[in-house]
Amino acid sequence: MISSTLSDLARQSVAALRLLVVFTLILGIGYPVLVWGVGRALGDRADGQPVRVDGQVVGSALLGQSLTGVEWFHSRPSPNDYDTLASAPSNLGPLSPDLDAAVAERRTAVAETEGVAESAVPADAVTASGSGLDPHISPAYAELQAARVAEANGLSLATVRSLIDENTQGRVLGFLGEPGVNVLTLNVAILRATA
Amino acid sequence: MSDTAGGLLSIAALIALLAIVYVPLGDYMARVFTSGKHLRVERGVYRLTGVNPDAEQSPKAYALSVVGFSLASIVLLMGILLAQAQLPMSRDLEGMPFWMSFNTAISFVTNTNWQSYAGESTLGFTAQMAGLAVQNFLSAAVGIAVAVALIRGFTRVRSGSLGNFWVDLTRGTLRILLPLALVGAVVLLLGGVIQSFQDSTMTTLAGQDHVLPGGPVASQEVIKNLGNNGGGFFNANAAHPFENPNAFTNLFEIFLILVLPISLTRTLGTMLGNRRQGLAVLGAMGVLMLAALTLTTWAEVSAQSPTAQVAGAAMEGKETRFGEWGSALFAVATTGTSTGAVNSAHDSMTPVGGGTVLLNMMLGEIAPGGVGAGIYGILVMAILAVFICGLMVGRTPELLGKKISARQMTYVALYTLTTPALVLIGTGVAISRDSTADAMGNAGGHGFSEVLYAYTSAANNNGSAFGGITVTSDFFQVTLGLAMLLGRLIPIVLVLLLAGSLAQQGKVPVTAGTLPTHKPLFVGMLVGVIVIMTGLTYFPALALGPIAEALA
Numbered sequence: 001m002i003s004s005t006l007s008d009l010a011r012q013s014v015a016a017l018r019l020l021v022v023f024t025l026i027l028g029i030g031y032p033v034l035v036w037g038v039g040r041a042l043g044d045r046a047d048g049q050p051v052r053v054d055g056q057v058v059g060s061a062l063l064g065q066s067l068t069g070v071e072w073f074h075s076r077p078s079p080n081d082y083d084t085l086a087s088a089p090s091n092l093g094p095l096s097p098d099l100d101a102a103v104a105e106r107r108t109a110v111a112e113t114e115g116v117a118e119s120a121v122p123a124d125a126v127t128a129s130g131s132g133l134d135p136h137i138s139p140a141y142a143e144l145q146a147a148r149v150a151e152a153n154g155l156s157l158a159t160v161r162s163l164i165d166e167n168t169q170g171r172v173l174g175f176l177g178e179p180g181v182n183v184l185t186l187n188v189a190i191l192r193a194t195a
Numbered sequence: 196m197s198d199t200a201g202g203l204l205s206i207a208a209l210i211a212l213l214a215i216v217y218v219p220l221g222d223y224m225a226r227v228f229t230s231g232k233h234l235r236v237e238r239g240v241y242r243l244t245g246v247n248p249d250a251e252q253s254p255k256a257y258a259l260s261v262v263g264f265s266l267a268s269i270v271l272l273m274g275i276l277l278a279q280a281q282l283p284m285s286r287d288l289e290g291m292p293f294w295m296s297f298n299t300a301i302s303f304v305t306n307t308n309w310q311s312y313a314g315e316s317t318l319g320f321t322a323q324m325a326g327l328a329v330q331n332f333l334s335a336a337v338g339i340a341v342a343v344a345l346i347r348g349f350t351r352v353r354s355g356s357l358g359n360f361w362v363d364l365t366r367g368t369l370r371i372l373l374p375l376a377l378v379g380a381v382v383l384l385l386g387g388v389i390q391s392f393q394d395s396t397m398t399t400l401a402g403q404d405h406v407l408p409g410g411p412v413a414s415q416e417v418i419k420n421l422g423n424n425g426g427g428f429f430n431a432n433a434a435h436p437f438e439n440p441n442a443f444t445n446l447f448e449i450f451l452i453l454v455l456p457i458s459l460t461r462t463l464g465t466m467l468g469n470r471r472q473g474l475a476v477l478g479a480m481g482v483l484m485l486a487a488l489t490l491t492t493w494a495e496v497s498a499q500s501p502t503a504q505v506a507g508a509a510m511e512g513k514e515t516r517f518g519e520w521g522s523a524l525f526a527v528a529t530t531g532t533s534t535g536a537v538n539s540a541h542d543s544m545t546p547v548g549g550g551t552v553l554l555n556m557m558l559g560e561i562a563p564g565g566v567g568a569g570i571y572g573i574l575v576m577a578i579l580a581v582f583i584c585g586l587m588v589g590r591t592p593e594l595l596g597k598k599i600s601a602r603q604m605t606y607v608a609l610y611t612l613t614t615p616a617l618v619l620i621g622t623g624v625a626i627s628r629d630s631t632a633d634a635m636g637n638a639g640g641h642g643f644s645e646v647l648y649a650y651t652s653a654a655n656n657n658g659s660a661f662g663g664i665t666v667t668s669d670f671f672q673v674t675l676g677l678a679m680l681l682g683r684l685i686p687i688v689l690v691l692l693l694a695g696s697l698a699q700q701g702k703v704p705v706t707a708g709t710l711p712t713h714k715p716l717f718v719g720m721l722v723g724v725i726v727i728m729t730g731l732t733y734f735p736a737l738a739l740g741p742i743a744e745a746l747a
Contacts, residue, residue, distance in 0.1 A: 005259070012263030018244040019264070019361065020271055020329075023368065027332045028325030031373065032390075032414040035380045039390035039413065046390045048407060048437055050397070057397040060407055062387065062436035065399045072400070076515070084405045085315050087431035089512040089540035091663030093641035094500030094549065095747055103506045123508035124515055130434030130522075130539040136515035169441070169516070175196055175204040177442020178518035187400055 051184055053191065059184045064135045067187060070113075071152040073145050075183045076124050077106055078132040090128045103127065114144050136180025139168055153194045163189045202492070202520030205446060209524070212450050213457050220454065221461020221473070227370045228343045228363060229466065237365050244361070251356035254695025257344055258688045260360035261337060265304050265684060268330060272300035275326035276318075284392060285319030294672040301676045303327050305683035306334035306565060308419070308426030308535055308658035309675060311666045315408055315429050320392060327426060328415045332376070335422030335455075336367035338533075338567030341687050342459065345571045346466045348694030349595045352702050357694055371455075372422060379417035379451055386447065387440035388413040412437055420451035423566045425535030425658040433525070433538040434514055445521050445538060452528045452536070456480075456563040459570050467595060471713035476573055479721045483562035484531050487555050492523040494547035501747075503545060512540025523548065530555040533565030535658025542636065542645065542661040549661070550741025553648050556655045557733045558725060559614060565656065571690045573721075577712065578607050578693075580724040584710050584717075594712060596702040606693040613685045614654045615732045617678045621650035622736065625674065634671065636663020640747070644740035649675060654682035 039046030049061040059065055064075040066082040075082065079090040092099035106126040111118040122140040142164045150160040167186040170179050196204075233241070233248055241248045252260065275282070276296035280289050291299065295311055302309045308331075314323065340363035347357050384390060391409035398404055412428045416438050419426055429435040439445055457477065464473020493499075495509045496519045503509035513522045522539035529536050530552040541549055555562060561572040578594055582604055585592030592599040625631050625646050635642030645664040652659055653675045660666075666675060703709075711717065 008256070008259050009263050009266075012260045013267040015244055015246060015361065016260075016264040016267035017271065019240070019246070019364075020268060020333075022240055022243050023333060024325055024329050027368070027373065028329040031376070032324045032328070032411040034377070035384070035414040036390050036392065036411065038381055039384050042384055045387060046384055046413070047395075047409070048389045048391075049387060050395075050407065053400075057395070057407065058400050059397055059405075060436075062440050063407075065401065066403075067399075067401050069401070082405075084408055086313065087315065087429050087435050088313070089431065089434065089543065089662065091540055091542040091636050091661070092502070092511060093542055093637040093644075093661075093663065093744075094502050094544065094546050095639070095641055095744055096502055096637055099502045099511060099543075100505050103502070103511075121507075123506045123510045127506050127508075127511040127513075129510075130512050130514050130537070131429075131431035131436065133431070133436060134514050134516075135436055138515060171196060171201055172442040175201045176208075176446055177201070177205075177516050177521050178198065180515040184400070191400070 051188055053188060058188065061182060061185055062135055063133045065184055070148060072187050073137070073142060073149055073183050073190070076134050076137060077126065077128045079128050080132045082133060084133065087131045087133050089130045089132060114148055116144060120144065135182055135184060136169070137183055139164070139179055139181055142181040142186070149190060153190055155190070155193055159193060160190070163193065198496070198518060198520060205520065206488070206524060209446060209449060213453055216454060217458055217461055220458040222465050224371060224459065224462040225465035227366050234369070237369060240365055241361070246361040248359060248362045250359060252359050253355055254357055254691050257357045257360050258691040261341065261687055261691070262684055264337070264360070264364070268304040268333065269300045272303060272326050272330060273297060275322055276300060279319050279322040282319060282321040284321050286394065288317065288319050291317065294669050295667065298672040298676040301680045302658065303330040303424070303426060304334055305656050305679045306338055306422070306424055306533060306568070307653060307656040307679045307683070308424045309653055309660070309679060310426055310658070311672060313430035314427060320410055323415060323428060324411045328418060331415070331418040331422045331424040331426070332368050332372050333364070334424065335372055335566045336364050338565055339367040339371070339459070340364050340567065341690055342567035342570035345574055345690050345694040346463055348697035349467060349597060351698040353700070354698045357691065357698060372418065375421055376414070376418045379421060380413045382447060383413045383417055383444060386444035388416055388444060389437045390414060408437065416448070417451060420448045420534060420536060421455060423452065423456065423532045423534045425529060427536060433536045434540070439538055442516055442521060445517055445525065448536070449525055449528045452532050452534045453563065455566045456532050456569040459567065460563070463570055469595070469713065472595065475713045475718050476577070477563070478715070478718045479725070480561065480563040480569070480573065482718070482722050483558060483725065484527065487531060487551050487562065488524065488527045491527050491548045491551045492520060494545040494551070495519040495523045498545065499547050500545035509545055512543030514538065526552050527555060529659060530657060531562040533560045533568055533656045535652060537659050540662060541659055542663045546741050546744035549644070550737065550745060553644070553651060553741060554729070554733070554737065556651050556657045558729050560655050560657065561725065568656070575607055575610050575690065575693070576725050577721055578603060579611065579728070580717070580721045581710060581712065582607070583724060584720060590708055593703050593709060596705070597697045597700050598703055602696050603693060606689045606696070610686050610689045611728065613689070614682050617654035617682050618650045619736060621654065621674055621678050622647050625650070625671070628670065630668070630670070634665045634668065636665070640740055640743045644744065647736055647740050650678055653678040656683050
């Protein structure tokens with residue numbers, strides 16, 4: 001009984017291996033190559049929407065970057081310092097004293113950098129994202145940084161605010177998701193405005 | 196528009212999309228598994244593999260085929276992962292360590308997609324697309340096949356067979372998953388998900404050199420969600436902007452996660468010739484799902500945790516573009532199904548939110564459950580419900596014209612014990628080891644929750660994690676690997692034996708004393724049985740983790 005079951009199992013496994021080879025060709029090679037072919041028709045959209053300055057790729061419009069200079073808009077905190085090969089959240093829990101300490105420290109730092117009260121610092125400025133590569137900040141955090149960036153770059157506050165508007169992605173179709181300001185494309189716009 | 200209005204509208208849009216495809220997709224899937232015709236490409240597959248597609252299999256043969264196929268898949272996938280350095284497009288990465296490949300191969304073959312590795316720094320493109328993504332299709336097709344076999348157990352009369360596993364597997368893959376994946380992949384490409392075969396470099400505005408990662412992501416992302424697999428191409432999974440670039444792709448991915456488990460209830464009703472039964476099952480799933488969604492969304496949006504209060508909002512571990520609403524909806528969908536993809540860090544959710552998604556898995560993946568697994572899971576619970584109802588009124592219980600006797604109840608009892616035993620024994624053993632404290636990413640009660648979440652996720656074949664825990668030690672790789680394997684194959688074998696015992700029976704005629712199982716009363720009974728069973732099983736463990744945290 002047991003030996004016949006085992007020999008049945010062995011026979012099934014041989015059929016299984018042959019099926020796996022066939023399906024690996026169809027699903028593992030044919031299918032992704034076909035999707036890749038469709039992607040080629042979409043230009044650089046399927047390559048992660050690279051952002052270029054003077055022809056050089058400086059980043060992807062989908063990936064945040066760590067810019068700390070006074071002349072730049074700053075992204076959200078990241079547990080991996082925006083390493084594109086190490087996406088990760090902090091995984092700090094809801095009662096974590098480490099998280100409370102990090103949030104307090106970041107809030108003090110942001111308030112000092114922007115010259116505002118600590119109570120004015122929005123939540124996204126003091127929390128790390130799910131990927132550590134969040135390309136966006138909230139419109140509130142962008143507004144908080146506008147005066148500093150304007151002054152550091154010799155631009156008027158009105159100019160900087162209009163650039164923020166241009167680089168704000170509203171809710172998709174008017175209701176999906178939350179509005180966000182794309183930090184990289186905004187910084188590139190600032191760079192162009194000062195050139 | 197306010198966050199609340201946007202969030203509610205998103206949920207309404209999701210329900211509308213699911214409602215639109217429910218009937219056509221559900222009926223199409225029923226035709227796939229009842230049609231006597233083979234497609235030409237399928238005949239080619241059968242010829243190449245030496246399968247006789249017109250042979251019927253006994254329950255035992257069907258079960259052996261599932262087990263044999265799963266074991267062969269694990270061996271092949273382990274080989275690919277160990278040898279990936281020799282494969283094309285390996286990105287100069289080495290083969291996986293042995294026990295990590297053991298864990299990962301089991302993980303993807305069992306439709307779990309628990310990940311003890313970080314995709315972008317561990318795997319080349321060939322291992323991802325020709326190894327992991329192939330199992331994303333096939334493991335989902337196995338789940339559908341087993342569900343269909345159980346439905347046949349109810350529809351067949353005095354029959355010794357349940358169909359042909361190889362035919363069900365091939366049809367599920369080629370007629371359902373592959374066409375839907377192709378359409379979905381194009382939608383994701385248009386939404387901005389990447390699909391390339393090379394990494395490139397960039398110099399950031401700050402002058403740092405960074406890699407701009409590439410990869411066949413769109414093709415993998417769609418089946419990862421559609422097949423309820425959940426294994427991310429990147430470590431951050433669907434929180435990574437290359438996997439899930441905006442709120443549109445987010446809603447679409449949630450739709451992909453839910454579309455097959457929900458539409459399969461229509462397939463169930465159509466194959467049974469009793470469509471109201473399909474709706475009753477969907478009703479029970481829907482009640483549980485909406486309860487979980489309400490609780491999770493409330494906890495996250497109103498920042499019900501000390502750290503979220505300090506930060507001003509529960510945005511730790513969440514992406515700006517999704518916010519609390521889009522993150523909570525994804526979290527409930529991914530744990531109510533057996534998906535396990537994440538678009539936010541579950542470890543950083545509020546105690547009530549994180550506890551609810553944990554409980555969602557503990558329900559046994561039936562709200563609405565994994566692809567196929569949700570159907571057979573809830574039918575097993577339906578048998579338990581009619582059994583308890585039968586005890587209350589003193590009648591022999593019946594479900595869908597089949598008598599539920601000692602033999603069926605033995606399979607059902609073993610089924611309902613298997614997963615909790617794996618979860619609680621696994622958690623208990625892990626917690627009793629001194630080294631586990633070092634593996635936890637958070638101290639105290641939340642550290643316990645991380646361990647409980649890990650074994651719950653593995654044994655229920657979900658795959659999501661409270662990711663702070665470090666699970667790369669041999670102990671975790673082996674025990675979580677075994678939890679995934681046994682949590683998948685034992686229930687499947689029991690379901691097939693149950694199906695066989697039902698198929699053998701004649702049909703009991705409906706009488707005035709028959710408990711109608713397609714009416715709201717039974718839906719209420721079913722939900723009640725599920726909640727009481729889960730509560731009795733897991734309350735002590737939950738009390739030590741999320742409940743203690745919520746009261747802290």
